[in-house]
Amino acid sequence: MRLMATSDKPKRTLIGQKQSKLLTDLLVYVVLSVVGVIFIMPFAWMVANSFKDIRGIYTYPPTFIPDVWRFENYTEAWSMTHFDAGFLNSAIVAAAVVFGQLLTASLAGYSFARLRYPGRDKIFLLYLSLMMVPFTVLLIPLYVQMRAFGWISTLQAVIVPFLFTPWGTFMMRQFMVTIPRELEDAARIDGCGFFRTYWLIILPLTKPALATLAIFTFVNTWNSFQWPLIVLGKPKVKTLPLLLASFQNQSGMRTPWHLIMAAATFVVIPVLIAFIVGQKYYVRGIVTSGIKGGA
C-alpha cells in the first residue's frame, strides 16, 4: 500500500501538470483565437462588402454575407481608374525604395558598427535624432526641393527622399555589432578591404535583418499616402493608395463603397503576400528594434 501510495503521488502530479498545461494552452488558444477574429474582422468585412451591391452595403441592420453576389465589382473597380498604371507605379516605387534602403542602411550600419573614425558615435546619434523630426515638418521644404529639381509629379519625388533611413540604419547597426569580429579579422588577413569584407562577409550574415528591413520598407512604401498625395498630381503617376482614395466623394452617400472595397481587396494582396512570406522577419524586426515600422 505504501509503495502504491508513493508511486501514485508523482503520477498524479504528472497528470495534474499535464491537465494544467492543457488547460492553460486551451485558454491561450481561445484568447488568441478571439483576438485573431477581432483583428481579422475588418479585413473579412472588406472582402464581404466587395461582393455586395451598393444597397447591400447600406442595408440596416447590416449583413455579413451578401444577398446578391456581385463579382463584377472587381472588373468595374479595375476599369474605373488607372489601376494598371497604379500597380506599376507602386511596384517601381516600392522596389526602388526597398533596394535603396537596403543598400544605404546596410552600408551606414556597417560604418557605424565596425569602422573606427573620429566622431562616429556622435554622427550616429545625430543621424538617429532625425527619427524625432515629424515628417509633417518636412513637407513644405521637401516640396520646394522637389520643385527645384523639376521632380513634381514624377516617381523620383517619392523614391529619392526615401532612399535613406535612420531607423533602418539603426536596425542594421544593432544587428551588425552582434557579428563576431573574428570573422572580419580573418577576412582582413585574407586580404579583404573594408568594402569586400562588407560585401562578402558582413552582408551575407545580415540576411535576416535585411529581410526584416525589406518587409517593413515594402509595406510602408506600398501604403504611403500623404507625401505621394502632395507631390504626385498627374493621374498616370499616381500610386495605388491615391487611386483608391480618389474613389471617395465629399458626400459619403455618393461614394461607391462596394467598388472601393473591391479595389482595396486587390490593392492589399501584394502587402498580404509580403507579410505572409516574411512574417517571421516582421516579428523579429519588432523584437530587434523595439519599433513597429520605420520611415
Add this chain to the structure above:
Amino acid sequence: MIRKFALLITVLALLSFGFLASAQDMMDWTCGMVDGDTAGAITITGWEGPGEVDKFLLAFDEFFGEYYPNVEQILNTGVAWGDYWTTLPAQLAGGAEIDMAWMHDTRNDTFAANGWALNLDSYLEACPIPGWPEMFVASQVDAFNFEGSQYAIPYDLAPGGLYINLDLFEAAGLEPPGEHTTFEEFTELAIALTEDTDGDGSNDIWGISNLASVGRGAGGAYWIIKSFGGELFNETNTASEMNSPETIAALQWLADLLWDSGAHPTADSVAATGFTTEFLFANGNVAMHYALNDAASRMWELVGDSFNWTVVPTPTGPAGRYNFIGGSAFSIPTSAAHPDLSYELIRFTLANPDHLCRTAAMGAALVSQSEFHDCAAPDDAPYADAYHEVFSVIGARDGVHPAYHPKYLEWETSVWISNMDLLWTGEERDAAVVVQRAHDQTNELLGG
C-alpha cells in the same frame, strides 16, 4: 436655275450666320489674353470625385476643345475633403504651379490672407463674367470676398432644409412643419414623432436628426443662434459675442433635444447603428432630417419608393427666420502658371448658359446663377416643387453663415468644436458653462 440660285444664297447665308455666331461665341468666351495656339498643360485640383466632378469636366472639355485644343488638362480631382485641405496649403506654400483650385467659403479668407489665392478684381474688370454679380446669389459672392476683393467665383450654393418622412407624419396624425413653424412647435413635433417601437428602452425612431453632431463646425448651429437672436463675433471679428443669453438659449435648445427629450439621436446611438443619420433617415428611422440641398438627389436614389418624403424649410425663431447657406467656388492660386487661361476657363464654366442647366442637373446643387436654380431638381422628381421653394427661394433668401475671417478655421477647431463637443457628447449639459469657456477662449484667440 432660280431654285439653285436661291439654294446657294440660303447656304451662303447660313454659313455667314454660322461664322458670325461662332465669332460672337469666340468673343464671349475668350478674353483675348491667351493665344489660341497656346500649348502646354493646365493643372486643376479639387475634392470632387467620380460622379460629382463630371458636371464640370464636360464644360472643361468643351472649353479646351473649342478654344485651346493644344492645352492638356492635368486633373487632380477626387482628393478626399480632409486631405485636400492639408495638401493644398502645403503645395501652395511650396510654390506649386496649380492653375485652378476648388475653394470653399470656410477657407476663402484664410487662403486670401495668406497670399495663396489670386485677387480676381482686375480680371473681373478687364473681362467681366456675364451676369456678374447681379445674377449670382449675393451671399455667395460675398462669401468669397475678402477685404473688398473677390478671390474666387462661386459655383454653387448649399442652403439647409428639413427632409421629411411623410409616412411617419401621417401615421402619427401630424402635419409637417412649414416656414412659419416656431421652434417650440417644432420641438413638440420632434418629441411626438420619437418612438421606441420595440419597447427595449431605447428609441429607434427619432423626431429630428443631424442638427448636432460631434466634430460639427459652427455653421451647423449658426442659423439657430441667429434665429434666437444671438451672435458669435462682433462686427469686426475681433471679439466674442457668444455669451449672450440668446446664443446660450439656442445651444441649450439643441442640447435638450439630445439629452432632455431624446428626440435627436446622440452620437453613441448613431454609432451603435453603424450608419450616419442620413442613412437612418433613408431607412425610415428618422422623421425629420436636417441636410443641405445636395442631399436631395441622394435621398431620391436611396429611399426609392420605400416611403413618401419631401423637403420643408427650417423653423422660425424669436428673432426671425434664418437657414444655413454655404458654397464652393473656383479660385486661382497665386503660384498658377496660367492664371489668364484659368480665369477664362472659370468664366466659361460658370457663366455659359449653354451648359449651366446641365451642370446644375448633374450636380443636383445650384449653380450660382438664379435663372438655372430649377435645373437642380429634375422635373420628374417628386420633390421638385418643394425643392425649388425650400432651397432656391426661401433658402437663398434667408441664408446666413458665420463670418469666415482669417482666424476662423483655427477658432472652429480649437475653440468651437473642442467646447461644443462636450455638449454633443453629454459630458456637459449646461450650455452656459460651455459657452462661457468658449467665449473666453475666443477672446484670447482674437485678441479681444
